[in-house]
Amino acid sequence: MSWTSIIGAVEIGTSKVVVLVAEVSEVGSMNIIGRGQSTNIGMRKGSILDIESVSNCTHAAIMNAEKSAGRQIERVFLSMTGDHLWGFRNSGVTAINTHGNIVTEADIERAVENAKSKDLEPGEVYIQHIRIGFRLDGQLCDNPLGREGSQLEVAYFHVVGDEQILKEHISIINGFGLEVNDIVISSIASGSLLATDEEKRQGVLVVDIGKGTTDFVLYRGRRAVYTGVIPVGGDHITNDLALGLRTKQKLAEGLKKRAAKAMVTKDDREQLVSLIGDLTIGDSVFPLLSVNKITHARLEELFIILKNRLGSELSRQNLPAGVILTGGVSLTPLITELAEQILDVPVARGESPDWVRHEELRGPEYATVLGLLYNALHDAHRKPVQGKARRGWFGKMQEIFG
Amino acid sequence: MERSGPFSGQDPLMTGNIPDGGLRIKIVGVGGAGTNAVDRIKLEDLEQVHLAAIDTDSQTLASSPVEECLLIGREVTLGKSTGGSAEKGRLAADGSRDRIRQLFEGIDLVFLLAGLGGGTGSGAGPAVADLAVKSGALVIAFTPLPFKREGNTRMERAKTALEALQKTCHAVITLPNDVVFKQVDPSATVMEAFAHADKWIKLGVHSIWSMLFSTGLMNVDFSTLQAALSEPGGKTLFGTGYGKGESLVHAALEDLDRCPLLHLPESAFLKDTDQLIVNISGGPDLTMAMVDQVMDAISEKFNCRNSLVMGASINGSFYNQLRVTVMGTVRRVPSSKQFAPVPAASIAPNAPKPLPPTAGPVQTCLLDDSPQAAVQREGGQQDEFSFPNPESDRGFFDKSRRNLHEGIDLDIPTFVRRGIKIQRR
Numbered sequence: 067m068s069w070t071s072i073i074g075a076v077e078i079g080t081s082k083v084v085v086l087v088a089e090v091s092e093v094g095s096m097n098i099i100g101r102g103q104s105t106n107i108g109m110r111k112g113s114i115l116d117i118e119s120v121s122n123c124t125h126a127a128i129m130n131a132e133k134s135a136g137r138q139i140e141r142v143f144l145s146m147t148g149d150h151l152w153g154f155r156n157s158g159v160t161a162i163n164t165h166g167n168i169v170t171e172a173d174i175e176r177a178v179e180n181a182k183s184k185d186l187e188p189g190e191v192y193i194q195h196i197r198i199g200f201r202l203d204g205q206l207c208d209n210p211l212g213r214e215g216s217q218l219e220v221a222y223f224h225v226v227g228d229e230q231i232l233k234e235h236i237s238i239i240n241g242f243g244l245e246v247n248d249i250v251i252s253s254i255a256s257g258s259l260l261a262t263d264e265e266k267r268q269g270v271l272v273v274d275i276g277k278g279t280t281d282f283v284l285y286r287g288r289r290a291v292y293t294g295v296i297p298v299g300g301d302h303i304t305n306d307l308a309l310g311l312r313t314k315q316k317l318a319e320g321l322k323k324r325a326a327k328a329m330v331t332k333d334d335r336e337q338l339v340s341l342i343g344d345l346t347i348g349d350s351v352f353p354l355l356s357v358n359k360i361t362h363a364r365l366e367e368l369f370i371i372l373k374n375r376l377g378s379e380l381s382r383q384n385l386p387a388g389v390i391l392t393g394g395v396s397l398t399p400l401i402t403e404l405a406e407q408i409l410d411v412p413v414a415r416g417e418s419p420d421w422v423r424h425e426e427l428r429g430p431e432y433a434t435v436l437g438l439l440y441n442a443l444h445d446a447h448r449k450p451v452q453g454k455a456r457r458g459w460f461g462k463m464q465e466i467f468g
Numbered sequence: 469m470e471r472s473g474p475f476s477g478q479d480p481l482m483t484g485n486i487p488d489g490g491l492r493i494k495i496v497g498v499g500g501a502g503t504n505a506v507d508r509i510k511l512e513d514l515e516q517v518h519l520a521a522i523d524t525d526s527q528t529l530a531s532s533p534v535e536e537c538l539l540i541g542r543e544v545t546l547g548k549s550t551g552g553s554a555e556k557g558r559l560a561a562d563g564s565r566d567r568i569r570q571l572f573e574g575i576d577l578v579f580l581l582a583g584l585g586g587g588t589g590s591g592a593g594p595a596v597a598d599l600a601v602k603s604g605a606l607v608i609a610f611t612p613l614p615f616k617r618e619g620n621t622r623m624e625r626a627k628t629a630l631e632a633l634q635k636t637c638h639a640v641i642t643l644p645n646d647v648v649f650k651q652v653d654p655s656a657t658v659m660e661a662f663a664h665a666d667k668w669i670k671l672g673v674h675s676i677w678s679m680l681f682s683t684g685l686m687n688v689d690f691s692t693l694q695a696a697l698s699e700p701g702g703k704t705l706f707g708t709g710y711g712k713g714e715s716l717v718h719a720a721l722e723d724l725d726r727c728p729l730l731h732l733p734e735s736a737f738l739k740d741t742d743q744l745i746v747n748i749s750g751g752p753d754l755t756m757a758m759v760d761q762v763m764d765a766i767s768e769k770f771n772c773r774n775s776l777v778m779g780a781s782i783n784g785s786f787y788n789q790l791r792v793t794v795m796g797t798v799r800r801v802p803s804s805k806q807f808a809p810v811p812a813a814s815i816a817p818n819a820p821k822p823l824p825p826t827a828g829p830v831q832t833c834l835l836d837d838s839p840q841a842a843v844q845r846e847g848g849q850q851d852e853f854s855f856p857n858p859e860s861d862r863g864f865f866d867k868s869r870r871n872l873h874e875g876i877d878l879d880i881p882t883f884v885r886r887g888i889k890i891q892r893r
Contacts, residue, residue, distance in 0.1 A: 110865060149871075297871050298878050305864040306881035310890045315864055356890045363882040371873060 072099075074131065074139035074244070075438035076124065077252070078235060079147075080109045080278025080301065081394065083124045085131035086427075086435045087139055088442075096443050098424070100135025102127045111297040112148035112279035114234055121238045128242050141247040142239050143438045145255050146193060147279050149297035150228035155198070156184050157221040169202065169210045169218055177220040184224070191232060193249055194225040196290045223291055225251050248442070253281035253293045255437030258444075260390050260416035261285055270387035271380065272416065273372065273405075274433065275395035277301050280368060284379060292379070296371055300395045303364050310360045311352055317341050325354060326361040328401040334358050365401065369408040380409055388412030392430045491680060491690050493577045494518045495673060496600075498593045499557070501583025501612055503528050508666045509673060517677065520571050522596060524550050524560050524588045538571065540564040540592060550587025554625050557591020568596055572603040576690065577680075579673050580607055580637065582629075585614030585622040590629035597636045606694055608639045608676065608704075610669045610729075615645045638697040639704040639797060643668055647728040672729055675708045675793040679747040679779060688747050688779030696745050696777065697797050705744065705770070705796050706730065712789040717761045720790045730794075744770060744796035747779040751786035762792055770794070 075086045087100035104127040108119035132138055158180025162173050182195055200207050202215040210218055232249070239246050257272035266285040274281045277300045284292040303326065308318035325339045337354040373380055388411045391402060396415050405413040418428045422436060495517060497506030503521040520536035523529050529537040541550070541560020550556040561568065572578060578600045582593035593611075600607045611630060614622045634640045648665045656664070679688050697704075709724025711717065724730065746766050748759055759780055767776055865871070865879040872878070876885065883890060 111871065296873075301864060302879070302881075305862075305879070306883060309863045309881050310883055311892060353891055356892065359888055360881070360883050360890060363886055363888055367878075367882045371878075 072135070072137045072140045073247070073439070073442050074128065074142045075145075075435040075442065076128065076142055076239065077145045077255075077434045077438065078109070078120065078124055078238070079106065079276060079434070080112055080299065081276065082106050082431075083120075083127040084432065084435045085127045086432075086439060087131045087135040087137065088439050089137070090443060094443060096439060098427070098439070099137065100131045100133075101427075102130030102132070102134060104130070110278060110301070111299070112276075112295065113150070113231065117234055117238070121241055124238050125242050128244070139244060141442075142244045143442045144235060144239060144246050144249050145252045145434050145438055146227065146232070146235065146249050147252040147276070147281050147295055148227070148231060149279065149295055150231050151193065151225060151251060151293075151295050152227075153223055153225045153293050155221065155223055157181050157219050158183070159217060159219045162216055162218055167214050167216055169213050169215060171211065173218055174200075174211065174220070177218050178222075181220050181222045182224070186226060189229050190226050191229045192224055193227045193232065194251055194254070196223040196225070196254070196293075197221075198223055198289050198291050199287065223293070225293060250438055250441050251281070251293060252276075252279075252434050253283035253295070254290055255435075255441060256281070256392055256416070256433040257283035257285065257290065257390075257437070259418065259433055259437035259440050260392055261387070262419070263288065265387040265390075268387040269385045271376070271385055271389045271411075273389055273391050273396075274393040274430075275299055275368070275391065276393040277395075280372070280393070282372065282375075284376065284385075286384075292376070294375055296368065296375070298364075298368050298371070299393075303361055303395070306360045306364050307357065311341075311356065313341060321352075321357065322361070325357055327358045327399045328362060328365045328404040330355065330358045330362055331400075361398070362404070365395075365398070365404055366408060369405055373409055380411065382411055385411050388414065390414055390416040392416035392433045394431055396430050491577060492518070492575050493579070493677070494520055494571070494575045494605075495579040495581065496520045496522060496571065496596065497534075498522045498580065498582040498596050499586055499589030500525065500528055501586065502581040502589055502593075503532055503534070504662070505581045505583075505610075505612075505666045505669045506534055507532055508663070509670050518575075522568065522571075522588075522592065524557065524592070536571065538564070538567060540568070550591065553587045554591035554629065557587040557589070557593075558595055559591075560588070561592035561595035565595075565599065568599050569603060572600045572605055575600075575603070575605045577693075578605045578607045579676075580609040581611075581669060582609065582633075583612045583614075584626035584629045584633075585618060586625075590625045593629055594632035594636060597633055601636050601638070606690075606697060607637045608641065608697070609633050609637045610641050610643065610672055612648075612665060612669070613642055613644045613646075615649070639706070639795070641672060641704055641706045641729050643729055651726075651728070668727075668729060671708060672706065675747070675791065676795065678749060678781070678783075679745070679793060679795075686778055686780045688745055688777065692745060692777055692779075693795075696795070705794065707795075708791065708793040710789070710791045716788065716790045717758050717765075720792045721762065721765050724792055724794070744794060745777045745779065747781070747793045747795075748790065749781045749783055749786065749793075750790045751788060752782055752784065753787055754780070754782060754790070758790070762790075766792070766794060 070089050070091045073088055073090055075088070077084045082103050082105050085102045086098055089097045089099050104123045106120060106123045108114060108116035108123065114120050128139065158177045160173055160177040160180060162169055164170065182192070186192065198221040200210045201219040201221070202210045202213060203217055207213065236246050253272065253274060256274045261270045261272055266288045269286045271282060271284050278297070279299050280296040282294055283290050304315060304319045304322050307322055307326070308315050311318065321339065321341055334355040338351040339354045339357060340349050340351045342349040378384065389405060389409060391405060391413060392415070395401070402413045402415060416430065416433060418433065418436060422428055427436065495506055495509055497503040500523065503523050506519050506521050509519065518536070519534045520538065521529060521532050521534045522538045522540055524539070524541045526539055529539055541556065541563055550560065580593065580597055580600065582589040584590050584593065597607055597609060611633065613626050613630070616623070630640065630642065643665065645665060648668060649661055652661045652664050680690055680693065707724050707727040707730030709720045709722070709727055711719030711723055713719065746763065748762055750758070763776065763778060862877070862879045870877050870879065
């Protein structure tokens with residue numbers, strides 16, 4: 067009899083907590099069977115401000131998702147964002163000197179251990195190790211197992227986060243009586259979903275502009291080679307509008323969704339836009355030009371920061387597949403034009419792959435959770451190929467709490 | 469992490485004739501005024517300090533007693549001076565890049581002396597500073613600014629050059645001639661007057677030098693200085709004061725107030741992360757109470773209780789005397805471009821009113837000031853015309869951590885920082 071397991075993907079985002087429940091079968095197929103979400107008010111810029119409120123929101127979302135699925139979640143995959151995340155490259159080298167210079171699993175393991183053994187600052191913890199590739203005697207290769215050589219090098223991009231913050235997130239899930247199976251950083255979750263294999267091979271940058279943070283991941287040769295978080299997101303546009311037009315956050319948020327554009331156009335000068343939109347008492351009108359100027363300034367700055375962070379990686383030669391934008395802010399009109407103007411590479415909005423059939427799930431707000439599921443499925447599938455089962459999140463957790 | 473930092477690129481093999489070990493310091497004068505200042509410093513023997521002069525004028529260099537003289541821009545000016553053209557000065561420096569770079573090989577600390585307003589100082593100065601920074605040295609520039617009387621073009625030129633220097637150097641210490649010469653006795657000869665200006669530069673260099681070299685009770689070493697000045701681009705705060713006799717602490721602090729090099733940043737508050745080095749040198753009779761008194765007064769004056777680094781050194785021949793030197797960089801000072809000045813009282817937390825930038829760079833107003841006014845600046849005048857507290861512009865993000873990116877708080881609306889005018893109706 068074939069087994070199935072029920073997994074839950076949880077994204078504790080600055081705007082809302084989104085939970086998807088999926089049934090994964092032994093053969094590697096997956097059905098999304100439940101969904102739950104709740105509005106999150108306890109977070110700013112991807113960091114938890116009020117843990118109790120975030121915890122309640124998350125529990126409510128998980129409960130809803132389980133209810134709609136009619137099943138209980140067995141394992142949780144959690145996404146992570148925030149400006150405490152950072153990453154660095156480190157590679158491990160080992161000499162091959164047994165079995166007539168044929169690379170064995172033990173050799174690979176030794177190189178991998180070397181790459182992962184860099185000591186971190188106290189209070190920091192590894193969140194994810196992303197393998198960039200192997201190099202056997204200086205030659206790039208996909209799978210060195212069984213090949214001949216004398217020196218094996220493995221390069222990793224390590225993502226590191228703040229231990230305290232990580233503990234908080236895990237304790238929220240544990241508070242519902244669930245274990246966290248694995249943590250995937252948000253940028254990689256949405257990136258792995260939105261970029262096709264072909265794009266990842268050529269080189270592509272996936273930029274997820276969410277409510278509180280902008281997460282990005284750079285792919286090259288099918289691997290994620292660089293990730294980062296900029297603590298600026300849609301909330302900043304809202305706040306800028308509220309301060310600039312002297313109105314409430316809530317009204318500014320509505321105005322942003324209704325009218326804001328990423329670039330200033332010719333017609334903006336004459337047009338007026340009303341604050342609430344239904345001509346009720348207390349409604350007022352603003353020049354559209356002002357709204358767009360504020361939005362433009364913020365987004366332009368964001369792309370400039372992004373450009374500076376990536377440096378020469380961000381060029382037409384290094385990034386043939388260009389940039390994929392996702393996240394709530396990516397729905398802003400004219401944002402792709404603005405990004406193209408500043409980054410000087412082709413820019414497109416991300417689209418979920420065809421296997422996401424449910425129309426509602428194709429929106430950018432689900433890219434991260436869908437990516438989590440996609441990763442979870444991939445992981446479950448990949449394990450036997452890698453030989454020894456890799457130490458999962460549970461092991462890492464023991465490291466943290468032990 | 470991957471950033472190599474401003475102090476990389478030192479090649480240990482390229483020390484040349486400079487003795488190994490210890491700190492290598494070079495004082496480099498650029499242009500006429502700079503060379504003159506170096507000449508005068510030459511008379512005082514400082515250990516481990518090397519002197520060099522760079523100019524476009526072969527005449528000034530020929531008469532200079534300095535060991536390393538570099539004539540630049542021979543092909544541009546034919547060995548004559550630039551005649552006040554900053555463009556020529558820049559071209560001259562560009563043409564001699566390699567030779568200038570050689571000057572800085574293996575040097576840890578460079579004092580760059582350049583009189584701004586002329587051709588060589590304003591044109592070549594920033595280029596020389598850039599090369600020095602790139603060679604891995606910590607660069608501290610002392611720049612006399614021209615008299616107001618010398619005319620607007622000169623002043624403009626000095627302003628442009630100053631901005632360029634502030635971008636590259638780790639610290640730029642300005643010395644407005646107008647302020648200096650107000651302190652000079654009216655009956656002094658021209659020679660005496662200029663000697664007085666050079667005296668201040670000498671004093672500045674000397675006080676930093678002695679801070680680094682005199683073995684102290686609490687030592688301020690080169691690394692401390694590096695840390696305090698690690699990022700180029702900030703506004704530099706520097707001042708030194710001397711006192712002797714009965715109430716020497718009081719006298720030293722008053723003298724510090726009068727120091728024409730002391731140039732307070734436009735926003736009166738310093739941030740916790742800005743480091744301010746305070747060095748006290750006194751005789752063997754220096755008491756802890758005196759040290760306390762000085763530190764209290766300084767932390768109150770500069771409003772930065774958390775960020776003081778203190779050094780104290782004893783000089784055997786300094787009985788009954790005291791010198792107080794303060795130095796630091798104010799990094800996050802909102803420039804007039806980023807924050808439009810708004811009267812503080814009109815700022816309601818949720819309603820900032822950005823006005824287009826009005827006041828010109830701060831240096832201009834300093835030039836009209838008497839030393840007394842310079843002393844008062846951080847008092848009364850600052851309060852009337854202070855900059856909005858950045859905290860009040862954060863709105864929704866008030867309670868969250870500051871969102872710093874290269875010294876800028878990203879939570880403050882971009883349009884406010886850029887000074888974009890927003891029409892509401």
